[in-house]
Amino acid sequence: MVERHRRLLTDPGAPDSVLELLEHSLGLDVRVLSPTGRQIAGARPPLRAKTAAALAGRYLAARRSGEAAPHRVTLGERHYSLMPVRDATAPSTPSASSTPSSATGDAAELGDWVLVVEADTSNRPAADGELLDRIVELAADARSAHNRAKLALNDLARQLLDLLHSRVPPDEIPVRLSSTAQAVVSQKYTWQRCQFVVARGEWHGAHPIPASALRVLLEEALIQPDGPVPVSPEDIAATVDGEQAVLFVLVPEPTDALPDPALDAAALQRRLAAALGRWLGPTDSVSIGVSSPVGAPGNARRALGEARTALRVAAEGPERVTVRGPDDLTSHILSLLPLIPAETRRAFAARLLGPLRDHDSRHQTDLLSTLEKFLECDASWTACAAQLHLHVNSLRHRIARIEQLTGRDLARLETRLDFLAALRVG
Structure with a gap:
């Protein structure tokens, strides 16, 4: 049977096929989850998002505390057994759970997949446990293939x-x-x-x-x-x-x-x-x-x-x-602006925006409104040009003129935040 499973793993839908066979063999609902609760394979319908996230969270907590697998969890009236699915090709390393306070762990459990069995496997026959262990090995092979693809x-x-x-x-x-x-x-x-x-x-x-x-x-x-x-x-x-x-x-x-x-x-x-x-x-x-x-x-x-x-x-x-x-x-x-004295805020805005206001006044240009729209568009050239009905090259020319007049580089995040603050002050 295990060899049949191994052949199934060569197909894109293999993990689901393997778990479906396990369901028919043992009568168990089995799923593979990511460490954030996303269902990767297994029984349908998938678990409710809240339940899946809770199981994944319980798994990570159990791994960090050093608890031996399988980890048994009860949510409401349902019992679950959780088993780690690690990358079969990754080197064996100590668990971060063994020495978290010294920060010598590698937190490898954050990359595990989790095999979730909707049952308390401690009550199952030994042969069922052995089959589950083999299924974990097969899922680990799929995990390794996923990593190689990345x-x-x-x-x-x-x-x-x-x-x-x-x-x-x-x-x-x-x-x-x-x-x-x-x-x-x-x-x-x-x-x-x-x-x-x-x-x-x-x-x-x-x-x-x-x-x-x-x-x-x-x-x-x-x-x-x-x-x-x-x-x-x-x-x-x-x-x-x-x-x-x-x-x-x-x-x-x-x-x-x-x-x-x-x-x-x-x-x-x-x-x-x-x-x-x-x-x-x-x-x-x-x-x-x-x-x-x-x-x-x-x-x-x-x-x-x-x-x-x-x-x-x-x-x-x-x-x-x-x-x-x-x-x-x-x-x-x-949110920090109110903490700055009003006179200081006004002086800052005048110093930063004054050259643009003066230029617009003398030459009947729209540099100040262009700057405001550019910041509203998160410095996206295409979005801003579309909203202003300009060619991107025309917008670049305007922004270059703004930088020349103010002596500031709008490619820098700090500069854009300064201008946003100055425009808020007025």
Whole structure:
């Protein structure tokens, strides 16, 4: 029977097929969940989202506490047994649960899949337990195949991050990336609309949670194939940069139905908080920053900086899991304005916006309103040009003139936030 299962694993729908056979053999509902509760395979209908998230959260908590598997959980009147499905090709490492206070663990459980059996397996015959163990091995094979499929995408993420850290001109970035394995496989040689997601975590406010573990967790948490803004596994490329996980997430182009499709930072925070609520200790935290969508490579460095600024704002939040996006950056800066004396605020606004007002007055131009619209569009050249009914090159000329008059670089997030504050003051 196990050999039959192994043959099934060569098919795309194999995990579901294996679990269906197990259901017929043992009469058990069995599912495979991600660490955030997304159903990867198994019995239909899927568990309710709240139940699945609770089971995934209980699993992570049990792993960190050092509890031996299978982990037995009761929700309401239903009993579940949870078993880890780890990457069969990954090296064996100590569990983070054994020494969390010293921060020597690797938090590998954040990347596990979870085999969920809707029964207390301690009451089952020994032969059933042995079969379940074999099924876990087969699911681990599928887990490893999934990871291998992500190698090319994650190589793309590494190369893109290196290019953004280099002095390569923005317009050359897509050309450089076209030689990567991912580009060759996907035949995608042009820049695609994406968002940057940057994450960092701390144990006891002093030791970093391994970025490699956060990377895998975020890859799963961001998958929303049926969400308002669909994101599939193939839309996510991820890497690490020191203590930070860095992800590039493809998002759809604007349409009449979705004029500005973007990741939902609040929804991402809810998913992660549900999964990590029992895993994180009282002084542990995970912070995530999300950028605005990037429609052209010329804005990529700016967006990466925006995500990292949002990450710093998230780290100041009181919650153990905090996600902040571009809207939060604006509100964070503007919320500080009342703390600054009125005379100081007015002087700041006059100094920053005065050259534009003077120019508009003398030459009958619209630089100030152009700046305001540019900021409203999150520095998107195409969106702003469309709203102003301008060619993008005409908009670039206006923005260049604004930068020349003010001596400020609008490619920098700090500059845009300064202008937003000045416009709010008036």
